[in-house]
Amino acid sequence: MGDVKCPFCSGEMEIVEEHKHNRGIAATIILLGFLSFFTINVLLGVFLLIIGLFMAFAEREYWHCTACSSAIERLKK
Numbered sequence: 001m002g003d004v005k006c007p008f009c010s011g012e013m014e015i016v017e018e019h020k021h022n023r024g025i026a027a028t029i030i031l032l033g034f035l036s037f038f039t040i041n042v043l044l045g046v047f048l049l050i051i052g053l054f055m056a057f058a059e060r061e062y063w064h065c066t067a068c069s070s071a072i073e074r075l076k077k
């Protein structure tokens with residue numbers, strides 16, 4: 001790291017981590033999961049819980065140019 005140059009202006013680039021999803025939405029889905037777990041359907045509840053947890057913890061990384069503010073999605077593997 002540190003030697004990545006911006007393809008647009010050759011400026012310094014830094015890694016920025018960001019949560020992929022809105023935490024409020026993730027929390028709502030987890031809550032719905034709990035509700036369906038006890039009232040509607042256990043499988044549906046587990047399914048919603050998994051989606052909610054995945055959304056709550058999913059992160060994305062991208063390169064951010066400190067000079068011109070352009071952002072590039074970081075390539076993984």
Ligand SMILES: [Zn+2]
Nearest residue numbers: 006009065068
């Ligand atoms: Zn730049």
